[in-house]
Amino acid sequence: MIHDVVIAGAGPVGLFLACELRLAKLSVLVLEQAEEPGSPLKRLPFGMRGLTVPTVEALYRRGLLDEISALQVSKDGARNKAAHWAGQPRQPGGHFAGIQFYQDRIDTSKWPYRLPGSAGSSMLVDMESLETVFAAHADAMGVEIRRGIGVEDVEQSDEEVAVRAGGKTIRAHWLVGCDGGRSTVRKLGGFEFVGTDPEFTGYSVEVELADPAQLRPGRHYTPTGMYTYAPPGTVAMVDFDGGAFHRTQPITPEHVQEVLRRVSGTDVTVTSLQLATTWTDRANQATTYRNGRVLLAGDAAHIHSPLGGQGLNLGLGDAMNLGWKLAATIRGDAPDGLLDTYTSERHPIGAQVLDWSRAQVALMRPSRSSRALGAIIRDLIETPDGATYFAERVWGVSLRHDLGNGHPLAGRSVPDFELVDGTRLGEHLKAGKGLILDFDASTPLRTLANRWGDRVAYIASAATDMLGLSAVLIRPDGVVAWTAEGNPNSGEAAQAASRWFGRPK
Template identity: 35%
Template sequence: MEDVVIAGAGPNGLMLACELALAGIRPLVLERLPEPTTENRANGLVGQVVRLLDRRGLHERLAGPIAPPVPGFVFGALRLDLTLVDRNSLTVLGVPQRRIAAMLEERATELGVEIRRGHELTALTQDTDAVTLDVTGPDGPYRLQTRYHVGADGGRSVTRKLAGIGFPGVTEDRTVSHSANVTVPAEFTDPASGGLRVPGHGVIPPFFHYRTGTGLFAYAPFPTGTLVTAMEWTDDEEAEDEPPMTLDDQRASIRRVLGFDLPLGEPEGDGPHLLRRLRGRNTRLAEKFREGRVLLVGDAAHVHSAIGGPGLNLGLQDAVALGWKLAATLHGWAPDGLLDTYESERRPVAERVVMHTQAQSALISPGGDVTALRELFGELLRLPSAVQHIADLMSGADVRYEPGTDHPLDGRWAPDLVLADGTRLAELTTTARPLLLDFTGSLGDERHGWRDRVDLVSGHTNGDADGDATALLIRPDGYVAWASSSARPDDTERKALHAALERWFGRPLDA
């Protein structure tokens, strides 16, 4: 019997596989496609997930050292001036999704994960002890049994359907977008900003959603090739035999949105190059993220507009949030109800992503009333407090799981600490193990009963810690389970530390 079978070898399924392998569980990954897809569904990562990859040593594989947060971003085709905020955690990594998936597959393979391509899940049943899966592979059908099964198989998840989990929501079919990798003549680019000069519109900033009366335009000069997208509002229905999209379709769409014939050339390089037409938008949230021994991550649990790039930020963090809890359950030391906290913590995060993508979709819609709303919203975005709120929302920095104490860091993402010897927190978390950081030199004995599960690091910080923390208990997913700002924690704080250790990492060895 397998411990865990994961359906789906996209980024979310592969990230979960890596997390489980780091925790000593060897999952089996089933992927219905015989080869990795060449389709590029995303062009980068936005928000906390960039820092998460850094804390697993994976950012270095993709792009070297992590870059500082960006000075500006976009919300509903309105500019966010992030120079106005005190805390900017909106980091961006411009790497195509296919490269992210390839890197995660390489890492999973290094960790001993078995990935079976061309193997499709066709049936699923479960009882109190196991899940039975019927699978069709290149050599015919076969059956598997597993203690847990995870669906990371996308918005049309077979796992979700076979488990009988509803997927309520709405489908909006008034839009059609055309996206393509192209070349643009040099005379249309603005050297100062990196933006695009368009007669009648001025300079459209790079990576900016530009709204007109008829649609939305975006220009993104990635190192791997320039991407242009034009989204229109339409009453046309999708034809059953709609022909494949062409570069002429892209040119025509841009003409309708901008009122200008932007010269587009064929993309450079070997590809694969994006040439995609999408109709409508789906916004759906699974009725539950768990049904018995079956769980959902990523798009299998939630789909929403891609505006603002939140999809992989949400899905990859789902995977990391689930991985350590599922491993603890399989190892037998998980406290009662730990696996249930996967949904209780991640559903509210998904609901907020659904909320802000719907809000952004409203802000880019046509109509004079929306234009008036945008004017008011633009005034609000000159207020530092409003920009801070939205930047935290977009990055995921506003996430706070239920704290056990009133310390301001409890339940939040652990700050990017640097020890006095120059060691970054990211270098201490690559093993995905729970971590007690003790800068007081007094807590070593407190963690003794959990020494098989929780690592201890003592020392001093460089003085830049958020909240003047002197000690932190950090969960494998990067969130703080307990914190202190005392030079020497008193009995009350030590009791709270014991409670946090037991709440998240089970009973001590000598109990």
């Protein structure tokens, strides 16, 4: 048997990509080296992840958002932001290197294509909940997942990829590495991975302290590093040692105590160590996300420090962008060069996130110049323009692909229009197909959509707010490919449809 796609890695990115490919009825096999899903570390407070607007919109458009939200709020101690900050004087919107920006300073009028009532707003979720929902969804869609089997070798030809895993050879038309920052697929696939070396070792630990009152709750920058303390025993630390300790020695209670005392400037005592992991700010990116029939997504394609929680969102964005393009390529109806747009669209976004991470490290360095720069950022972030800028970047509101179309909405996430029947546009995107939304119900656009068969759906409906548009063409990933104001130009619409969906029937 030869699979359409083998995916290495059953984390959120690999599972979400598998589901995207199954929308196109492709045969998908996911290989996961770990025997069991989940990790105790993912249940720590620092295992919480902020989902950006593009991620929330992607989950909503695939019908997964309500399930993830319900599972999250049902858990004991779930961190629902609205509930947590109810009654507080100010509600944070996020942070940059620990410097908060607040909701009351954000000027949402700067975002004319964000419609009221849209599902796209940032939210917190724990990794365990996310992976539980993704795994169940993948299973329901018929994705085959084999755990305890890691990729051992890769050989590709012009027609297929031979993957050696678990002592057997598995054949597939395509292989996608979603197997993390130390990706075996990336190494075996011959990808160049370039970037910057680490400046620190970061620690996320769960400990028992003999004298917890010596540590102040919250995030604190010190002359020797940084620590964040969440009572009774959850600690994150940054030790500017050039990343020397990361994965070089066992993490012992004695070592954690030594680092914590140095970074915090206290003589706090660690009596036991329950959970611990280390990380660094090393920032690397593959120079291309495709080499022949082997592709990369998520941390396999780019790594950086977990500051700001951008890595998960970046990887899920990769999966949303890649899934429909790879499916069209396998079906044989993709236009020339469609799969190459995966790298050309996602690589610049990855590079921007890596630089965003590096900029935060610059503010965290234990130096007077970093503290001085931080003071300036605090002043700027308190202004409406500053808070709006940081919200755009942290929430992903400003994300736009350069599609060469002059309209400011082209290349952006389509607004979640409220249609006259009471439904919202996002509810009509679950099938993962292209879509023409025709506010004027013009016969030429209906005829045009029919030329692409089941690749492009058609909806004729007005909306409560059409933002001055008469029609939009939407890619399967929710990105606007073409817009019309006034009488739609069928020729332009056909050209845009051909660019993204190939030849008509």
